[in-house]
Structures are given as structure tokens and as C-alpha cells.
Amino acid sequence: MSETSPVLKRNLIVMGVSGSGKTTAGETLARHFGAPFIEGDALHPASNVAKMAAGTPLTDADRLPWLEKIAERLAEADDGPNGVVAACSSLKRTYRRILTAKTKRRTSFVFLDGSRALLAQRMATRKGHFMPASLLDSQLATLEKPGADEDVIRIDLDGDIDAELASAIARIEAEDAEIA
Template identity: 80%
Template sequence: MTGTTPVLKRNLIVMGVSGSGKTTVGERLAAHFGAPFIEGDKLHPPENVAKMSAGTPLNDDDRLPWLKAIATRLAEADDAPSGVVAACSSLKRSYRAILTSGVARRTSFVFLDGSHALLAERMKTRKGHFMPASLLESQLATLERPGDDEDVIRIDLDGDIDAELEAALATIAREDAAN
């Protein structure tokens, strides 16, 4: 990753269940492109954080204001010279539609897809996050894997964050060169 900073021509939403590494990958993608980063977890209403902290899964009604807040931030960046990178679980197809509604710039989802064992281990070892490991099962049950008809870059998690990041960047570069 040397030379001039490449321009991010699209928005990227790094998605996946809790523990998949959305924030880490999102921050690193944003840094690579010199693009703004939106941490979706920081846009949760306090009621959502309290609910999750207590081990209660969110429902669609809980998530709606949060998804709309992220969508608003994405739409506000439409006129910026560069796209933005956001971290958001984006578990359902309907959530992904909300996130991209009203956004003019192409928006691709970077789906961090890992095994149950890897995700559970990551959740057990992370510190300072409001989402307890006990909610992994509900996240996996809610997850609707992106379909072939969605603008998605699928990254298989294997625990090597550098390899995961390089795979995402290679796909973005290949797609951008083709367009």
C-alpha cells in the first residue's frame, strides 16, 4: 500500500455479525482510501445499547432509527469527492435496502463471513464492547446472507486481518478497473 492514496469511488459498508471485525476492517479501509469512517455502533440510540448490554436481542423496530441514522450519514456524503466507509451489521436484506435508500453514490457491502467457532472466540476475547457474546446466536439467526444480486464483496474470515483486508482491496481495485 504505497504511492498515492487511491480515491474511493463508492461507499463501503463493512457488514457481518458481531465479532466479525467490522470496525477493524472498516477503519483500515477508510485509512487506506483517506475516506471518512462511520462507526455504526456509535449511532445506536441509548435504549438499543442498554437492551443489548442486558443480553436482549434487538428487533426490527429497535433497529429502524439506527439504520436510518446511518443512511442519513451516507446520503450526506453523496457530494463529497470520496466515498465513505461505514461499519454496520446489515444483517437483513431489508436493512441493506434502508441503508442505501436515498444514497446516490454506489454502495457496496463488504461481508465478513466467518465460522461460528471463530466468531465466538473473537467475541469472548474482546473488551469494552456493549454486545455480549451471548447475542451471537441471535445475530446468526437474523443474518440473511447477501445474494448474488446484491453489490457485495464476500470475505472469508480466517483470523488473519491483513489477509482479509488485502482480499477486500484486491476485489475493489479489480471492480473499479473494470468500470
């Protein structure tokens, strides 16, 4: 962490369907806060990657060990000085509960929310990722958008993404400044 980085007092999980920009947004947030970054896609077992690459949607049973691995990584950072930023689709409320069950630290979700047209365009132009654009509709069908009762910051991908991220950072810093 650099001398000028604000301390991130919570964990952030950047969530959204494939192609929403979770890795890019997560790396930006981690860099800003000088926080460790967990790339959820890198923690998928090879069987999940092969299944998705073949165009087959994952089941809840496929996702469970992956979600638990991310949850363990978040909990491992509990005693550190800084929260962690993770990228994970977190498509269902039950998945979000699994992700936050093991950590003692407050965990907020940064929800990258965009139109189907924008997401399809982003997926069509993305290079080198195992998730084919053909699974977008499956992801959108599975997605349970976070409710008002969840700790979430929504980023509108159809707007000015840089401005949306800057606004999210300002909100996180203001809220974290109030935490002793």
C-alpha cells in the same frame, strides 16, 4: 486524503455479526482509501445499547431509526470527492436496502463471514463492548447472508484476514478504475 490514497468512488459498508471485526476492517479500508469512516455502533440510541448490554436482542423496530441514521450519513457524503466506509451489521436484506436507499453513490457490502466457533472466540476475548457474547446465536439466526444479486465482497474470517482484505482492496480499486 493523502496524495497516494486511491479515490474511493463508492461507499463501502462493512457488515457481519457482532465480533466479526467490522470496526477494524472498516478503519483499515477507510485509512487505505483516505475515506471518512462511520462507526455504526456509535449511532445506536442509548436505549438500543442498554437493551443489548442487558442481553436482549434488538427488534426490527429498534433497528430502524439506527439504520436510517446511518443511511442519512451515507447520503450526506454524496457530493464529496470520496465514498464513505461504514461499519454496520446489516444483518437482513431489508436492512441493506434501507442503508442504500438515500445515497446516489454505488454502495458495496464487505461481508465478514466466519464460523460460529471463531466468532464466539472473538467475542469472548473482546473487551469494552456493550454486546455480550450471549447474543451471538441471535445475531446468527437473524443474519441473511448476501445473495449473488447483491453488491457484495465476501471476506472469509476463517482464512488469512490480511490476505482477504488485500484481495478486497485490489478488487475495489480495479472496479473503481473502470468508473469514469
